[in-house]
Amino acid sequence: MEQLFSLLQDELNHFVQVISQVLKVDVQIIDSQYKRVAGTGYWQDKIDESIRDHAYITKRVFETGKNAIIHNPKENLICNNCNKKDNCMETMEISIPIKFGERIIGTIECVCTNKEQKEYIVNNENTYIVFIEQMAKLLESRVIEEIEKRKKLKVLDLLDNVLNKINEGVVIIDSDCNIVNFNNYAKNILKIDTNLNRNINIESTGNMVLKLQEYKIKYNGNTFTVVGERYDVNYGNQEINEVIVFTSRETLKEQFLELSGSKHDIGxxxxxxxxxxxxxxxxxxxxxxxxxxxxxxxxxxxxxxxxxxxxxxxxxxxxxxxxxxxxxxxxxxxxxxxxxxxxxxxxxxxxxxxxxxxxxxxxxxxxxxxxxxxxxxxxxxxxxxxxxxxxxxxxxxxxxxxxxxxxxxxxxxxxxxxxxxxxxxxxxxxxxxxxxxxxxxPLRERKEDIKILFSHFLKKYGNIFNKEVRAIDKDIWTYLYAYDWSGNIRELENTAEYSVNMLKNDEIISIEHLPSKILASRKPNIEIKITLDDVERQLIEEYLNTYGSSLEGKKKAAEKLGISIATLYRKIKKYNI
Ligand SMILES: Nc1ncnc2c1ncn2[C@@H]1O[C@H](COP(=O)(O)OP(=O)(O)OP(=O)(O)O)[C@@H](O)[C@H]1O
The missing domain is CATH 3.40.50.300 (P-loop containing nucleotide triphosphate hydrolases)
Incomplete structure (x- = not known):
């Protein structure tokens, strides 16, 4: 608390000057450690000095919490023990407490050193005392204000630290789309250098990724695809208009894979x-x-x-x-x-x-x-x-x-x-x-896996990008079987991701959602090394996946396949399903 006085130093000097001009005497402010924190005239170059060994009047104010108005310091009992008493020049002293709630945190002291000064004060004593009390109150509210300000700054500092620790980008922009503030993550992803450029352009792509909006951020000649949320924070203030909280698409995908356990529980x-x-x-x-x-x-x-x-x-x-x-x-x-x-x-x-x-x-x-x-x-x-x-x-x-x-x-x-x-x-x-x-x-030697793998990846990316993959147009398979898949399953997975990205609401996955290199690769009359047995086994598996492998499920599957339950059992055994 006492340090606060030193933070308010300029204002304290201003306070003592004003009081001194009105009362035409020297004025000082003493803190609770009996240190002079501001002073005029004789005390101006004695700031920070301790007055503890002769602070009899000040001590009384700290003890009682009341004003001390001493008309004849040398004769007053308070000054009895003061070792400076014999050389004391004071003709009158007024000491008013500065409070902070119930606590006394300092005093405002006005001292007359001659008859004229004393007369001037005594003639209007009550008015002057009310005036000094008002100044003490003003000081109290400045201290409270300063403490509140400091608290807020601390919280802001803490928030700043937290923002810099989180794994999400935060950018605050003004109404002219200029960056006002940003955290470390945003700085790294967008390579922000506000010395170079503060202007940023954020546009929604219309896609949703894991229930978050996808945005294209253009900054400093580069375009970044991110996912996140925009918040309107313009409360009539042009300087802060919007906050965007985002993460890179790749990170989100990684997190999803981590969370869904697909990295750790790979069995x-x-x-x-x-x-x-x-x-x-x-x-x-x-x-x-x-x-x-x-x-x-x-x-x-x-x-x-x-x-x-x-x-x-x-x-x-x-x-x-x-x-x-x-x-x-x-x-x-x-x-x-x-x-x-x-x-x-x-x-x-x-x-x-x-x-x-x-x-x-x-x-x-x-x-x-x-x-x-x-x-x-x-x-x-x-x-x-x-x-x-x-x-x-x-x-x-x-x-x-x-x-x-x-x-x-x-x-x-x-x-x-x-x-x-x-x-x-x-x-x-x-x-x-x-x-x-x-x-x-390689995948080209086991093309019969393409269908189940592609369907699996469509589902996976449908979940990630929050798109419903309702159905797959059967024409797509001709293209996928014809393609060479030199990048193997990774390439097939990337193709599925691309297709889901291209998918609009209510559409089914069809050839228009395939990358052009795959469309271009289609050869007429492709020879697919799939046997009738492969198709039969795949169909049975699909029905069992749909209806389950309980007795009920098998009965339903057999009915859909148009075969008897006994035949189904035979085929399950034959294909080792
Ligand atoms: N049989 C499969 N079923 C499901 N996903 C698969 C299958 N095979 C590969 N994948 C997926 O394909 C991608 C590539 O697989 P992976 O990284 O294991 O290949 P790799 O042979 O180790 O590749 P590289 O030699 O380039 O390191 C991964 O996302 C993986 O999960």
Whole structure:
């Protein structure tokens, strides 16, 4: 509270000057620590001095909370003990308390040092005292105001901090669409530099993503697609017109996948497909999931290698332990070793002084997934081989060996055998990794999976973008079967995402929603390697999915298929459904 006086210093000086001019005497303000915080004339250059050892009149005001009007200081009992009494020049003193609620936080003191001054005051004493009391009240309300202001500033500061910590962008704009304020997230996403440009343009695309509006934000020559909410906050104030709270579309998608558990709970049921190849793949995963042996997953990009690796982990008896994925192609060679092995305190210049736990150690008791192992530099291959052989690691800068219990699953889209011939992949590591090989066939070799996968992805993106995918026009399949799918399932998934984006309300998914490259690829009389059995099995599965596999469900499915329940049972057995 006392510090507040020092924050109001300029105003205090102004106060004492005004009182001094009216009363024609010197005026000072004393705080509750008996420190002079403002003064005129004789006291002007004695601010901040303590008056404690001769503050007899001031003390009385603090004790009683009442005005002290002393007409003859030297003779007054209050001054009896004052050691300055003999040299005291004062002819009259008025001390008025400055209150803050019930508390006394200071005094306003006016001192006459000659007869004329005293006479001037005494002639109008009551009026002057009321005047000083009013000034004390004014000071009290200024203190309250200042405290309120400070509280608000603290809350604003706190809000600012909170806004900068959240994972959403916040931009405040004025009525001319100029940025007034923004948080760190918005700054990073939109690359805001208000020194360069403050103008921003926000337009709704009309799309909804997970129940939020999608917007195109144009700023500084760039366009960003975000999702969020706009709030009108113009309460007759041109300077603050609107707040937009947003997140990037990609982040939202990630969050959705995290929340829906699709990243963590990837089990066999997340591997979609009816083809023999997929069925065989799933069977193999459940057979080998709990084995301790190393697995090498091969397959073209986008065939689902990571999905299979996660399923292997989640189906294994290590499922509740960590699954740590390292993408060997995404980490620069110079960082890969410390990323994998970690380092001890002060291992090298520039290293984190606390040391770092490597990904291999993090995977202890769980699964280490070495993705894109074909991109691992040769010297690192040798080190990883040692981990496989010794089941232990030595951190960089450390001498101690740490025993580990990890299961290694590696994956690559490269032909490692070719690489061995070219001396770019170690033969010994290859055999160590390839104990259980799992090869995932490209989508073009199992086109019968396209229908179920595409339908699955349409549903997924329908949920994400809050669009109802009511039906699919059957003509679409001819195009999807004819396409080559060099990007495999990832490309099919992206196509489904594109189609859902293109879908307007009340439409059904049809060829007009497909990307042009797929429409262009259609060859006449395409040869689809689907047998009658495949179609029959798929139909039965679809009906069982719809009606359920209870007896009632099966009866309904048989009725819809136009076959007897006995025939249905026979076919279920035949197709191993
Ligand atoms: N059988 C499947 N069922 C459902 N989704 C699948 C299937 N196979 C792949 N996907 C999906 O396709 C996308 C690509 O899969 P994933 O990342 O596992 O492929 P990858 O072979 O590891 O690719 P890359 O070699 O490029 O790393 C992912 O979104 C994955 O969920």
């Amino acid at each position: 066999l049921d997340k591997i979609i497909g009816n083809s023999k190849v997929v069925k065989e793949l799933k069977r193999k995963i459940s057979t080998v999931a709990s084995s301790e042996s190393t697995i090498l997953i091969t397959g073209e990009s986008g065939t689902g290698k990571e999905l299979v690796a996660r399923a292997l982990h989640n189906e294994s008896n290590r499922a509740d332990k960590p699954f740590v994925a390292v993408n060997c192609a995404a980490i620069p060679d110079s960082l890969l070793e410390s990323e994998l092995f970690g380092y001890s305190k002060g291992a090298f210049t520039g290293a984190n002084p606390k040391g770092k736990i490597g990904k291999i150690e993090l995977a202890d008791e769980g699964t280490l997934f070495l993705d894109e192992i074909g991109d691992m530099p040769l010297y690192m291959q040798a080190k990883v081989l040692r981990v496989l052989e010794d089941k232990s690691i030595v951190k960089l800068g450390d001498l101690e060996e740490k025993l580990l219990n990890i299961r290694i699953v590696a994956a690559t889209n490269k032909n490692l055998e070719e690489m061995i011939k070219e001396n770019t992949f170690r033969e010994d590591l290859y055999y160590r990794l390839n104990v259980i090989p799992i090869n995932i066939r």
